[in-house]
Amino acid sequence: MLKRTEGIVLKTIPFGEADLIVTFLSYDFGLIKAFAKSPRKIKSRFGSSLEPLTYLKIAFWGKEDANLPRLTQSDIILPFKSLRERLDCFLKASEIIELTVNMLPEHEANKKIFTLLLDILKTMEKDCAALHTVIMYKVKFLDLAGYAPRLDGCARCGKSGFSFYVSHGAILCENCATGADSHAGMVLSQGSIKLYESLRKWDNSLAGRIKPSGNLFAELSGMINDHIRYTLSKPLKSSAFHKM
Ligand SMILES: [Zn+2]
Incomplete structure (x- = not known):
C-alpha cells in the first residue's frame, strides 16, 4: 500500500553500490527506515533530497512497520542546507539527531516530537551559535x-x-x-x-x-x-x- 507523510531525514546508510537505507522521523508513523533505490546515481529521481536534516514530503510502498518499505517519492519542503554546511551547526544538529534516533522506538507516531524537531531546526538555521x-x-x-x-x-x-x-x-x-x-x-x-x-x-x-x-x-x-x-x-x- 502506498503511504504518504512528511519526514525529516535523520540518518542514511549506504547499501550496496548505489542504494541507501534512510531513517526518517515522520509525522504520521514516527521513526521509520525506508529503502531508497539508487539515490546515489547522478540521474536519480531523489536528487539531493535525502541529505540528513532535509524536511520532505515522502511516499513509500509497503506497510510502515514492514522491515524496509521502499521509498518511491521525496519532495523537499525545507532543505536546511546551511545547517549542513557549517560544521558548528552540523555538530549541534547531529547531537539532537543522535538523541532522537537512539531514544525513540520505531513506528510510534509522536507528532509533538516531530513538530519540536522541525521548530528547533528552523530556529537553529536562523541562529545556530x-x-x-x-x-x-x-x-x-x-x-x-x-x-x-x-x-x-x-x-x-x-x-x-x-x-x-x-x-x-x-x-x-x-x-x-x-x-x-x-x-x-x-x-x-x-x-x-x-x-x-x-x-x-x-x-x-x-x-x-x-x-x-x-x-x-x-x-x-x-x-x-x-x-x-x-x-x-x-x-x-x-x-x-x-x-x-
Ligand atoms: Zn525525600
Whole structure:
C-alpha cells in the first residue's frame, strides 16, 4: 500500500553500490527506515533530497512497520542546507539527531516530537551559535518521550531537595538519599531547576529568545547530559522508567 507523510531525514546508510537505507522521523508513523533505490546515481529521481536534516514530503510502498518499505517519492519542503554546511551547526544538529534516533522506538507516531524537531531546526538555521536551542530540545524531547528527569521535589517523599541522583532520574532529599546510591548526588541550584521547569513548559517558538546565564546553562546541561548517558546505557522502555 502506498503511504504518504512528511519526514525529516535523520540518518542514511549506504547499501550496496548505489542504494541507501534512510531513517526518517515522520509525522504520521514516527521513526521509520525506508529503502531508497539508487539515490546515489547522478540521474536519480531523489536528487539531493535525502541529505540528513532535509524536511520532505515522502511516499513509500509497503506497510510502515514492514522491515524496509521502499521509498518511491521525496519532495523537499525545507532543505536546511546551511545547517549542513557549517560544521558548528552540523555538530549541534547531529547531537539532537543522535538523541532522537537512539531514544525513540520505531513506528510510534509522536507528532509533538516531530513538530519540536522541525521548530528547533528552523530556529537553529536562523541562529545556530545559540547554545540554548540544543538544551531546549533535550529538555522538551525527554519530556515528550517519557524520560524527563524529576526535579520538582524529592521523588520519594515530595519534600524539597536539591541533589539530583542520576540512577533515580530524580531529586532525592537528604533523608531519602541515605543509602540510596553509592554515587553522590549532583547539587543543583534553584535557578537551574527553575530554568528546567520553564524550558519544559515554554513554547518551541521561544527557543530563539532564551538567554540563560552561562552558569545556569552549564549546570543544567551537565545534569541533562548525565541523565541522557545513564538512560541510554539501559534498555529503553518508557513505562519502566516511569515506574522507578
Ligand atoms: Zn525525600
